[in-house]
Structure formats: C-alpha cells, structure tokens
Amino acid sequence: MKRTENILIEDSDYELLQKVLPDNPCDSCGLGMACCGCPKGRTYSEKVKPYKDSGIYEAALAVKHINTAGSRMAGLQNEINKECSYLREQGFDLNRLFGSGEKISHSAKKLNAF
Numbered sequence: 520m521k522r523t524e525n526i527l528i529e530d531s532d533y534e535l536l537q538k539v540l541p542d543n544p545c546d547s548c549g550l551g552m553a554c555c556g557c558p559k560g561r562t563y564s565e566k567v568k569p570y571k572d573s574g575i576y577e578a579a580l581a582v583k584h585i586n587t588a589g590s591r592m593a594g595l596q597n598e599i600n601k602e603c604s605y606l607r608e609q610g611f612d613l614n615r616l617f618g619s620g621e622k623i624s625h626s627a628k629k630l631n632a633f
Contacts, residue, residue, distance in 0.1 A: 532575050540583045541566050 544559040554560065570576040603613055 532573055532578075535569060535573060536575060536579055536582050540570065540579045 541563060543563055544557070545554065545563070548554065548557075548560075567576060567579075570579045606613060606616070
C-alpha cells in the first residue's frame with residue numbers, strides 16, 4: 520500500500536509569499552541554546568505565524584533567499600558592467616580579454632557583461 524499526500528496551494532498562500540518575510544533576529548544572535556525568548560524574537564514569531572499556520576514557512580524562506588540572491592547578483596552585474604565600461608573606454612577588447620563565441624574563459628562572459 521502506498522500513502523500519498525495531496526497539497527493544495529491556495530491563492531492566499533501566493534499572496535502571503537509575495538509579502539516580505541522579515542529577517543529572523545535569532546540568526547544574528549549569539550545566545551543559541553541560552554536564548555530565553557527576547558522581545559525581538561517574540562515579535563518575529565508573531566509575524567511569521569501566518570506562514571507557519573499555512574504550512575508555507577519553508578517556502579517563504581526559499582522565496583526570501585531567492586530574492587536576496589537576485590539582489591546580490593544584480594549588484595555584482597552592475598559592478599561588472601562598470602568595470603567593463605572602464606576597460607572599453609581604455610581601449611581594451613573585452614572579447615580578447617575574456618574569450619568570445621563558444622569559448623568562455625571567464626565567468627564574466629556568462630553574466631552578459633559584453
């Protein structure tokens with residue numbers, strides 16, 4: 520016998536996931552097991568209660584990590600574009616420096632900096 524579980528993702532779940540999940544103050548706290556539940560931790564618990572009650576807390580964390588990584592990637596892309604512009608202004612051939620066509624010799628090429 521196989522037991523299966525059906526999961527119903529509702530519109531309200533998507534609406535909740537589109538909101539910004541707050542930062543967990545416990546992530547930057549060094550108390551660990553000595554924690555007795557500070558006001559910031561209790562406030563965080565109250566704010567994430569709807570996510571936990573809906574069973575989407577882990578999904579909300581994944582969405583938060585994706586958004587954070589996307590922001591970091593955008594920042595790095597801007598930094599790469601700035602440096603590539605500088606090199607172009609100095610007369611450097613970026614394809615010659617980093618490879619061209621199918622030959623990719625540097626990860627900057629993968630980031631569409633050229």
